[in-house]
Amino acid sequence: MGYEPQADFGTPAVKSETTVTLSIDGRAVSVPAGTTVMRAAALSGGSIPRLCATDSLKQFGSCRLCLVEIDGMRGTPASCTTPVGAGMVVHTETARLQKLRRGVMELYISDHPLDCLTCSANNDCELQDMAANVGLRDVRYGYEGDNHLGAAPDVSNPYFDFDPSKCIVCSRCVRACDEVQGTFALTISGRGFGSAVSAGLPTDDFMSSECVSCGACVAACPTATLNEKAVKDIGKPERSVITTCAYCGVGCTFRAEMRGEQVVRMVPWKDGKANRGHSCVKGRFAWGYARHQDRVTRPMIRATVTEPWREVSWEEALGYAAGEFKRIAAQYGNNALGGIVSSRCTNEEGFLVQKLVRAGFGTNNVDTCARVCHSPTGYGLKNTFGTSAGTQDFDSVEDSDVMLVIGANPTDGHPVFASRMKKRLRQGAKLIVIDPRRTDIVRSPHIEADYHLPLRPGTNVAILTAIAHVIVTEGLVDETFVRERCDMDEFRDWAEFVSDARNSPEFLAPVIGVDADLMRGAARLFATGGNGAIYYGLGVTEHSQGSSTVMAIANLAMATGNIGRRGVGVNPLRGQNNVQGACDMGSFPHELSGYRHVSDPEARALFEAEWGVRIDPEPGLRIPNMLDAATDGLFKGIYIQGEDILQSDPDSKHVAAGLAAMECVIVQDLFLNETANYAHVFLPGSTFLEKNGTFTNAERRIQLVRKVMEPLNGYEDWEVTQELARAMGLDWNYAHPSEIMDEIARLTPTFAGVSFDRLDAEGSLQWPVNAAFPDGAPIMHVDGFVRGKGRFVVTEYIPTDERTGPRYPLLLTTGRILSQYNVGAQTRRTENVVWHEEDLLEIHPSDAENRGIRSGDWVRLASRAGETTLRATVTDRVAPGVVYTTFHHPTTQANVVTTDNSDWATNCPEYKVTAVQITPSNGPSQWQQDYDAQADLSRRIAVEAAE
């Protein structure tokens, strides 16, 4: 498709049951009551000139360009602020209006540079369009008087420039920052002629301001004032392709705006149902890694990891890999092999990897990185509700009255959805935050949590039980819901358990570290505040009782009747872009696609008939068990697609030992990642811009990923897996990922109605999509739980084995920040490093003072598992006794410190609780030095030319 700007109806859509019919330029138009005249005209195919209006923002009425004449009304009202009326007769093009508009435009242009031909927004500028639209031919005022043409540009942001000489002060950027993003970083300073867009204080530029670089202001700007640097460098896009972001689990859809094979910019797609036209700094701007010089595009092999890599042909690499895996299977048995599915790759690619493991390797030893993030969600929600997924769509938040956010940092981890949460909070919804840190959502412009419960890390189950205690003992249970929808025997057992005095806030307060009155207040608010929605993240799952916490959340939602309609529900905020999809695709060692256990003979029979092989009825190894088996000499070969377990998984030393003990490690990735230091075969991967397929986001929404450029390595990732399968003797002949989805649909009841054709036509589908839900299910468990009756589960608080003591007196918890993503492999190779060039250790002022540590000092972070060094930042965001860091940088190797403690049900690692000590340091740890030396040795590539 050629390049066309996205449709803009001028003012936002209005929801109304009532329809109003009016006449616009002689055309009869019917629109919902409350719609503006401007929007009604646009919907009927007309176009009223405008500058300050855009349909992503509330009407503002400042530019005076959109004036119309309405029979029976005096003057020339602004169409953007005038609602339609029944029988109204509107004229949008009259001689009077044309004269008025021309006069307005003349004033704008009199203080605007006349450099259209050399302007980066030439032919993509609303000001230019409007000047042409109103027929402006002359500016009578000259340019000799005061003007802004010499105003200096602000080029401080790495992705966009602000050129005030081109600004018409329409306030669209300021309003976008307020209304869409909710950061309130921009303002109009000064008065009258001196009015100017300002990022914070007069001394601030965009980089030093509170701007989070979401790009909403750039998208909203009608001129070249806020413009992407890439547009200046490359030129105006000439075509666009709708695709899905490859960062977090929100699943934003974007228009990849292209010029030839180059991405010029990624612009949030206004029709995207997950993001509704918004974006964050990662999806909007941080795609430069796709062309980064570190990309490895030729396959490589080596016999040992101490040798340099040797570039070889695809045939040789795949033949070597297949030969090694066949040798290992013959020598040690099929169960000495396994594979890891990537949550960053597509559903189709994940499905093929698990199929290769089960049908080609002949084992169920397949796992995915959900093991280390949301595997407790799958376990906990399946046990209580019957489905391993969240219950709502994102739109549901618009009807929430109380949000309970626990163990999630949405403004950093899921920023686009956080903006929607903040919008609802500004409308008056209440907020309860349960988190050891004072995350940004606790207090930000125009938002303040009603309750922030800064619990001690590791006490999630205790605090949820204490809240349940209040709800049950104070008679706040939704008895009708429970009686109709839940198993009553199990409810009674649970109610008796939580009512016990030992589960009261007062009894548990010393354990939790939160005042009992605060817990009681939060419980009452959640139970009585209207529609209550629970949002949670890895601060819930990555604990030794992660699964119990998920079930405690489900208990709370059921007890208060907050399931089965808009505005409520249990909402896991998924970490990676396709972690939901990877789980759906049968990537766990005990489940086939659609969460059917491998011991289920009917499910197995389906796959055996389709694939023509026997499926092992016994579960396979999870990732940590694979590593244990490797160090025991029982597990010898692994195929890892798009994961970096050496950096992302806990207890790095053990991961390294496990990988080092294997005889053939195949890594398929964009870069020589940390895991590849222990690999024998490297198969180059492709980025999301270079492939077709689907991702499934946190709301179970399946969306198309469309190829916008050819893969640098020559193949999409699914093609590489197919070639590996063929090299191992499997007769696979998929011509396109749509054929893989067709197979998924044949084998997976919840995907039965999904196809690429439908996704292309409808934009997205939320599973289940089948005979019972032909158009998908935005909200689940509406008329009843998938498992029948909702199941209350008694969740006894069991303290983690990880304890503080004299040697390790502080608790470390880890997480992520806005500008970086997961192990940072992608975002570290973009300009996002300007916001976060290293992992920092957050430490409370009192803990810092006791140790003589100041912000910027190097410190040694040591646990029972290992130690590393990094720089400290002293802040009261963390409570005394708690320290925090991120894991985005391999030079820090934060996971050398984390332990192998894990969730009791799923082995999800306990990243969030590690007992540590912090001491001043003056250099890298021995582990870091050894690690760097090994990495340097391992990454050598032999200089001889490949064939």
Place this chain on the structure above:
Amino acid sequence: MSGVDTTAKLVTMANQIARNLLHDKDPVLAVADHIHAFWTVRMQEQLFAHGPDGLDAVAIAALERLAPHGG
């Protein structure tokens, strides 16, 4: 080497499962079902070979229930 004792890990895992399923109507069955559903046969056999040392009573009972399967 990492120095990790896999059998000791399995003992820890089994005890964790037992302690978290203690409130089930039939904890022994629940623990046995959980291990059967999520552990490989080899992991179960490793624990059988290890015996009851260090295991909670419920975990021991669950393993006894699973033993014929592992054998």
